[in-house]
Amino acid sequence: MRAIILSGVFLALTSGLLWAHAGEQGFVLLLPTAAYITAGGVTVAITVALLAVLPGGLTEALFRPFSLGRIRIWFRVRHAISLSVTLALGWLVWRGLVGPGDPGVNPLPLAIWVVFWIGLVTVQGLIGDVWRWINPWVGVAVLLRSFTGMRPPLRYPRALGHWPSVLGFLAFSGFLMADPAPTDPGRLAVVVGFYWYAMLVGVALFGPVWLIRGEAITVLMRTYRRVSFIGISKGCISIGGPGWQVLRAPKAGLGLAAFCLILLGSGSFDGVNETFLWLGILGINPLEFPGRSVVILPNILGLLATNSALVVVFTATLWVGERLAGGQPRPLRALFCLFAPTILPIALAYHIAHYLTAFLIDGQYVLAALARALDLTELTISAGFLNTPGPVRIIWMTQAGAVVAGHVIAILLAHALAMSAGDGRRRAVLGQAPLALFMIAYTVFGLWLLATPRGA
Incomplete structure (x- = not known):
């Protein structure tokens, strides 16, 4: 023994x-x-x-x-932060491709698996919705719409619900648990870069509703925010016992419940x-x-x-x-x-x-x-x-x-x-x-x- x-x-x-x-x-x-x-x-x-x-x-x-009072959200600031995060993500992907192969030194694996997957997911679930400020697709989507003036050409099918995000999260979990080298910087850079572009295409085709229902990471973070102490509803910031937002949120659809x-x-x-x-x-x-x-x-x-x-x-x-x-x-x-x-x-x-x-x-x-x-x-x-x-x-x-x-x-x-x-x-x-x-x-x-x- x-x-x-x-x-x-x-x-x-x-x-x-x-x-x-x-x-x-x-x-x-x-x-x-x-x-x-x-x-x-x-x-x-x-x-x-x-x-x-x-x-x-x-x-x-x-x-x-109990309410802590009204809060004003400056959308321009939020979009600027989102764009900054997107630029940082692009730099991380680049470093994953050309930087050192040691996952303990290359910043991409550290950012994805330690800062995001362990740290940010925990903060999102315990404290409050930080993802709404750092979502790396929101700022780019707003910028593209401002320059092109185009509306999404397709309407998101109601029948799809949250099922695309269910499949996306299963794919993410499979990569984490079954891929031979999920921390390899080059391998991870390809996966992260491809996923970011694929989800941006979804936003371009269907609009912001794609992030809310079809993009697995955003759905993950929006789901976990229901457990957090701090929440924002109708312009007011409130704090309560962990899970209070589960009671206040609309009933989940079948796809989100499965998620x-x-x-x-x-x-x-x-x-x-x-x-x-x-x-x-x-x-x-x-x-x-x-x-x-x-x-x-x-x-x-x-x-x-x-x-x-x-x-x-x-x-x-x-x-x-x-x-x-x-x-x-x-x-x-x-x-x-x-x-x-x-x-x-x-x-x-x-x-x-x-x-x-x-x-x-x-x-x-x-x-x-x-x-x-x-x-x-x-x-x-x-x-x-x-x-x-x-x-x-x-x-x-x-x-x-x-x-x-x-x-x-x-x-x-x-x-x-x-x-x-x-x-x-x-x-x-x-x-x-x-x-x-x-x-x-x-x-x-x-x-x-x-x-x-x-x-x-």
């Missing part, structure tokens, strides 16, 4: 950029994770039990925001595909991992299977709950669209927990790159904090706390949505019971995923 643990530590500490989130795993295996997993599941279960006895309007009150589930499913498989369990299923020795090129097809199929299974199980819990609640059953599609956004706090919590260690290590590469660009003192990259149990315990507890908090918020949101939809407390509790059990089980699964050995 000691040999396996030490081998896991060695592999984790010598892994490449963006696989550093497994670096503390050797010490995590020594923690009493079974007790923490049990405590997390019990915490979520107690939350469910309390909803059956607490006053009906309490959960809605927890998410009631919410796929955020969670893809994030979950992003952890599963690195575990000894998954590699064992594929017949691969985790201590002699042959490389990512061997698992391209299995990871793609696993990604699709995980998302499909999650959608099926989530839908089944809603179907069973509606029959437990009694009365005239509501259409399953309407229930799916109503409750799917309550999964967002869990998806965001998994994102934060999964990439926390990567951010602590790879963020140092970002700071080092900034120091070099500003001709400052060279910074030393260190993973030494992963070599002692104390910091590892703090990291793991933070990850576990994020996962548990995400599930508790999701349960409260689902209950508040059921109450606001006109269900009495009894009907809301009975109708949400299968979904609550699913969330308890998913809590245990998520905490196990944090603690289980990894080999890829």
Whole structure:
């Protein structure tokens, strides 16, 4: 057993950029994770039990925001910032093509995978909508329309809904998890440059609605902003408990509801595909991992299977709950669209927990790159904090706390949505019971995923 643990530590500490989130795993295996997993599941279960006895309007009150006053958005400033980000993105793509091949030195992989994918997505989900200011297509689209005066030649088909963005995000997740070298600067430059131009064509053909429904990154960021503390509505800036905007937003369409589930499913498989369990299923020795090129097809199929299974199980819990609640059953599609956004706090919590260690290590590469660009003192990259149990315990507890908090918020949101939809407390509790059990089980699964050995 000691040999396996030490081998896991060695592999984790010598892994490449963006696989550093497994670096503390050797010490995590020594923690009493079974007790923490049990405590997390019990915490979520107690939350469910309390909803059956607490006053009906309490959960809605927890998410009631308060206004901080009106805010004026200067669209010219917003468009200028967007254009600046677009120019910066163009420079990053150029550096990806002609710059150093080391992903720890080239600024493109650092910007995409550390600053954007870990940092900005987390800020968007926790704090507020920063994407509306830095969206790299908005400023260019406004500029093109100002110079040409042309209107979009095509009307976006209503039947498409958000399904193009669903396919786009699945492609993004597949590239992240199955491509042999997603951090290779040249390879990443081609992908980023092609995607930016393809989405600009979509904006030119269909107008801004393409960004709102068809462009996966914008839909991702607009979806996660529903979980953030700060929101803007009708010119007013408000702050409330995480998830309050889920209750205030219009009911999601079927495509957007599926997008919410796929955020969670893809994030979950992003952890599963690195575990000894998954590699064992594929017949691969985790201590002699042959490389990512061997698992391209299995990871793609696993990604699709995980998302499909999650959608099926989530839908089944809603179907069973509606029959437990009694009365005239509501259409399953309407229930799916109503409750799917309550999964967002869990998806965001998994994102934060999964990439926390990567951010602590790879963020140092970002700071080092900034120091070099500003001709400052060279910074030393260190993973030494992963070599002692104390910091590892703090990291793991933070990850576990994020996962548990995400599930508790999701349960409260689902209950508040059921109450606001006109269900009495009894009907809301009975109708949400299968979904609550699913969330308890998913809590245990998520905490196990944090603690289980990894080999890829």
